[in-house]
Amino acid sequence: MNLAMNTAMTLALATVACGCVSTAGAQDQASARPGIVFELGVGGKAKPSYFGSSDLILSPVPLVRIKRLTLPNGFTLGGGSDEGFSLSPSLEVVPERSAKDSPELAGLTTIDTAVELGVGARYQIGQFRVMGEVRRGFGGHEGFRGELGADLIVNAGDQWTFHGGPRLGFADSKFTNTYFGVSAADASARFPATRTGGGLVSAGLEAGLRYQVDENWAVEAGAEWARLVGDAASSPITAQGSKDQFSLSFGILRRFDIAF
Numbered sequence: 001m002n003l004a005m006n007t008a009m010t011l012a013l014a015t016v017a018c019g020c021v022s023t024a025g026a027q028d029q030a031s032a033r034p035g036i037v038f039e040l041g042v043g044g045k046a047k048p049s050y051f052g053s054s055d056l057i058l059s060p061v062p063l064v065r066i067k068r069l070t071l072p073n074g075f076t077l078g079g080g081s082d083e084g085f086s087l088s089p090s091l092e093v094v095p096e097r098s099a100k101d102s103p104e105l106a107g108l109t110t111i112d113t114a115v116e117l118g119v120g121a122r123y124q125i126g127q128f129r130v131m132g133e134v135r136r137g138f139g140g141h142e143g144f145r146g147e148l149g150a151d152l153i154v155n156a157g158d159q160w161t162f163h164g165g166p167r168l169g170f171a172d173s174k175f176t177n178t179y180f181g182v183s184a185a186d187a188s189a190r191f192p193a194t195r196t197g198g199g200l201v202s203a204g205l206e207a208g209l210r211y212q213v214d215e216n217w218a219v220e221a222g223a224e225w226a227r228l229v230g231d232a233a234s235s236p237i238t239a240q241g242s243k244d245q246f247s248l249s250f251g252i253l254r255r256f257d258i259a260f
Contacts, residue, residue, distance in 0.1 A: 035259040037067040043220070043251020050097040050105075051179040052228065052238035056246070057095065063251050064089050072260060082124050090120040090133040094140055097179070104240040108186050111178060114140030127153045129163070143174030143198075149206065164207035169226060172198035180235035196231035202245065203227055221250045 041063035049057045065088045070076045077087060094114040099106045118135030134146040151165040176196040187193040208222030226245045227233075233243045 033259055034070050034072045035257065036069050037255070037257045039063065039065040039067065039218070039253045039255050041251050041253030043249060045247060045249040047247040048241070048245050049095070049102060050237075050241075051245075052232070052235060052241045052243075053102065054242040054244075055102070056248075059093065059095065061249065061251065062091055063253055064091075065253075067255075070260075082129075084125075085121065085123050088120045090116075090118040090135050092116040092135060094137070096140065105237070107188050107191060108182070108237075112140040114138065116145060118146075124153070127155075129153055129165075137175065141175055141178040143172045143176075143178065145169070145171040145175050151206075159212045161210045161212070162208070163210075164205065167202075167204050167206050167224065167226065168200060169202035169204075170199065171201045174198075176201065176231060180232045180237055182236060191236045194231075194236060196235065200229055201232045203229060204245075208249075216255045218253045218255075219251070220253065221248075223248050 043061045046056045049055045096113045098110040114137045116135035120133040122131035129151040149167040151163040154162045182191045182194040204226030206224040228243045
C-alpha cells in the first residue's frame with residue numbers, strides 16, 4: 001500500500017508539473033521579462049491539537065506562492081495572475097503529541113514535532129480551480145501526506161474574492177500508523193494494538209475569502225471541516241476526540257516582483 005500511495009502521488013504531481021511546462025511554452029514569453037513574481041506572508045491556523053482531537057490550538061503558518069518564474073533563456077512557469085497553472089512550496093508543521101498536553105492519551109508514546117515539506121500545484125480557469133499538494137514528513141513522522149481539492153470562485157467587485165469547495169486528504173501507512181495506530185508496546189484496554197493502512201484519510205469542505213487591500217497587499221481568511229474516514233475514523237485515538245475536524249485560518253500577504 002505504501003508503494004502504491006507514493007507512486008500515485010508522484011504520478012499525479014508529475015502530470016501537473018508537465019502541464020505547467022507545456023502551458024508555459026504556449027505563452028507569449030516575449031512579454032515576460034526574466035524574474036520572479038511571488039506572494040510572501042504569514043498567518044495563523046487554529047486546528048486540532050492532534051489528529052482526531054476535538055480541541056483546537058493556534059499555530060503560525062508561513063505563506064509562499066510563486067505566481068510567475070521566467071528564466072533568462074525565456075523558460076516560464078505561471079503567468080503572473082491567478083489564471084492558468086501555478087506552483088508553490090508546501091510547508092506544514094505538525095506539533096508534538098504528548099499525554100502531558102492531552103491527558104486523554106495517557107499511556108501512548110510521545111510523538112515529536114514533524115516538519116512536512118513538499119510542493120503544491122493549482123490550475124484555474126475562469127471561476128473554477130483545482131489544486132493539490134504533497135508533502136513528506138521529517139522528525140515526528142517520515143510518511144507522505146497530500147490533499148486534493150476544487151473550488152468555485154466568486155468575485156465581488158475588484159477587492160473581494162470568495163471561494164469554496166470539497167477537499168480530500170490522503171496519507172500513506174507510515175503517516176497513519178504514526179498518528180492513528182497503536183504499537184504493541186503502548187497497547188492497553190483503552191488503546192488496543194492497532195495497525196492502519198494508507199489511502200483516503202478525510203473528506204470535507206473548505207470556504208475562504210480574500211480582500212485585496214491594494215496592488216501589493218492582501219488579507220485572507222478561511223474555515224474548513226473534514227470528516228475522518230476509514231482506519232483513521234475507527235482508531236481508538238480518534239475515539240478520545242472526534243471524527244469531525246475543524247480549522248480556522250487567517251493571513252496577510254505581500255506581492256513581490258523581482259527582475260533577474
